[in-house]
Amino acid sequence: GQQVMQIPQYQHVQEGEDFTTYCNSSTTLSNIQWYKQRPGGHPVFLIQLVKSGEVKKQKRLTFQFGEAKKNSSLHITATQTTDVGTYFCAASGSARQLTFGSGTQLTVLP
């Protein structure tokens, strides 16, 4: 099956600093999705990237899909305490089942 590697596992930043998490796959992905999970909560869909080289923005969040469709990144500009949580990338399979990356747990220090 698909495997998606995600780094870093943990990231502590000072409020106002930027944050980036990266996902890599050894195989070409049809699409990649990003989710945020708050402590004690469930994953919440953020975005889906489908096209090679695609870049999408949601306010302070910027999502990129690599040209080869094997890697993706999520960048948060000027983090806020509300950004705290674990960010997962996930690759979609043929039946739309998701293979999740290991996640990056973001802590924002006020």
Add this chain to the structure above:
Amino acid sequence: GAVVSQHPSRVICKSGTSVKIECRSLDFQATTMFWYRQFPKQSLMLMATSNEGSKATYEQGVEKDKFLINHASLTLSTLTVTSAHPEDSSFYICSARRYDEQYFGPGTRLTVT
């Protein structure tokens, strides 16, 4: 729209007993639902794909006789953990597929004593 509920949210059971977890899509029909398991500080691992009106598809390493899945209607899938053991203690999350997006339930925290 696209709300998925799970019941119960938290359950404690004794070793050897069975526990049923329900996953419902409240405002849409879902022919496909997914069951995931998440251990503390780990990622979500897909257990099985639940298809309405047919048998579930289990991921490698997941015992189908231990984790019984029933998807009897377009809005309800159930996961029954049979003969639960302490190592089955985990956070079980379902999701329902709507077009290209998946909507996750709030999860069920199972503790087996």
